Amino acid sequence: MEISVRPEDTLSYLSKLFKIPLQLILDSNSHVNTMNMKPADKIHLPGYVSVPYTIKEGDTFEKISVLRGIELDSLFLLNQTIDPTQLVIGEQVFVPEKIVVPLVQEKTPLDYNRLVKLMKNLKRVYPFMEVTNIGTSVLGNPIHEIRIGKGDKKIHMNASFHANEWITTMVLMSLLNRYLISITNNQPVRGRKALALYENVELSLVPMVNPDGVDLVLNGPPAHLREDLTKINEGSDDFIHWKANIRGIDLNNQFPANWEICRKNKKPKAPASRDFPGDDPLTEPEAAAMADLAHKNDFDLILAFHTQGEEFYWGYEGLEPAESELLAKEFEKVSGYRAIRYVNSHAGYKDWFIQEFHRPGFTLELGKGINPLPLSQFPEILKHAEGIFFAALAY
Incomplete structure (x- = not known):
């Protein structure tokens, strides 16, 4: 989450306000002279995103802070151009939200x-x-x-x-x-x-x-390589079990640790879907x-x-x-x-x-x-x- 620094803000204060370890804020802002911050400098606060919130009847920043379990001043910080005494129904403000669930989707393969x-x-x-x-x-x-x-x-x-x-x-x-x-x-x-x-x-x-x-296994071959890869794959257009890189060389048989023994012992002697250690x-x-x-x-x-x-x-x-x-x-x-x-x-x-x-x-x-x-x-x-x-x- 990116915020604009106010004249009175320090990184130590922001660390306490958002309950973020100070070292993480420092490591997230190597682009900023954190010893001499100026008003309106942009600072990244790790582990947070800002999400929109639509003002409803009776809303105040105090009520929103209690409802969301956040510090009141965090709302002032994220909404510096808004007058909190003049909130308008239907107006959009921003609320900090701490990330507590993974972003990685565990049901879709990663190509x-x-x-x-x-x-x-x-x-x-x-x-x-x-x-x-x-x-x-x-x-x-x-x-x-x-x-x-x-x-x-x-x-x-x-x-x-x-x-x-x-x-x-x-x-x-x-x-x-x-x-x-x-x-x-x-x-x-x-x-x-x-x-x-x-x-x-x-x-x-x-x-x-x-x-x-990985892309070959999950998505199939690039069009310009389909014919060559099918030949390497013994004529099959099913690449689901392909193990090698796109040239038909097993990357985990490529390192100079008794490579000659590996080359001698491996059955493939030319590019293949698996096990060929290269030349x-x-x-x-x-x-x-x-x-x-x-x-x-x-x-x-x-x-x-x-x-x-x-x-x-x-x-x-x-x-x-x-x-x-x-x-x-x-x-x-x-x-x-x-x-x-x-x-x-x-x-x-x-x-x-x-x-x-x-x-x-x-x-x-x-x-x-x-x-x-x-x-x-x-x-x-x-x-x-x-x-x-x-x-x-x-x-």
């Missing part, structure tokens, strides 16, 4: 365009959230990274490496949304203060690593962007959200640090998922991260069944994933 729209809506309500592009897909779609928090501990999470695992994007965005609501409403999450997590952790999220692939590691722009992101940052921990199996993998070639086992036990406890140290797999993002940085990395296999998992599983998946999400932030 790329819906994800972009959702991120814009979240950014509008939670302007302390940063959204940047870390690269582009084969088809030129920006690959977005979301960051929140200013802490020294750096944690990264990602989703939809695989196209037919698009439900993981919904899970990650829903968890982010719950975290944002908890921060702005100063609510605890699983016994921990959300604001303390925000202050201690810088959280990096890439909610859709493979936007072209060399990091040939695909999506995989290269993810590797570059890790190299440019000093992540302490990464989580890669996949489906399915109700288990997670946490080791690679004995290169994982001792703390990985402690985290695995905690994740197992809070999620009910089975912790597995080693699997016969190479060239994945988690594998490479552990090999490259010798820090904890996890591949989470959410839910159970055949990909893509049905939306009917979403509430249950979210419940299990939430425990791991907040345990990771608190580690």
Whole structure:
């Protein structure tokens, strides 16, 4: 919610008036010299929207404030051009409304365009959230990274490496949304203060690593690629089980962690709907962007959200640090998922991260069944994933 500052306003006063932690207001207004605010400066107040209210007979600002459970001065602030002693029936004023329910819709799959729209809506309500592009897909779609928090501990999470695992994007965005609501409403999450997590952790999220692939599964092929993609898909025009990127390369087989073994062991030797690791590691722009992101940052921990199996993998070639086992036990406890140290797999993002940085990395296999998992599983998946999400932030 954007407001115009009055001569007497300070950020400390606005923090108390709207019950918003001062740090969140500061982080939401990096564009403003908050030490020298001027009247009419525009300030963003996170966690709020202003909604219209039509004046009825007998209304006063005092009555409206009681009716809506808000501070009287918040009405004066939002309606500075209106004389509160001369309210007119039918006139429209604005009332602050605190967001307490998620913006993420849990009944509609998130394709790329819906994800972009959702991120814009979240950014509008939670302007302390940063959204940047870390690269582009084969088809030129920006690959977005979301960051929140200013802490020294750096944690990264990602989703939809695989196209037919698009439900993981919904899970990650829903968890982010719950975290944002908890921060702005100063609510605890699983016994921990959300604001303390925000202050201690810088959280990096890439909610859709493979936007072209997700759109292919959910919306079908672009017209100019239909013939080529149908050939790669063994003549079928049903792309619901497609796992790779739009060039038929499995992005989670693209990383230089025994990539040669992966290439030798994988059955496809040419572009396919799944499992083909490419002709060399990091040939695909999506995989290269993810590797570059890790190299440019000093992540302490990464989580890669996949489906399915109700288990997670946490080791690679004995290169994982001792703390990985402690985290695995905690994740197992809070999620009910089975912790597995080693699997016969190479060239994945988690594998490479552990090999490259010798820090904890996890591949989470959410839910159970055949990909893509049905939306009917979403509430249950979210419940299990939430425990791991907040345990990771608190580690």
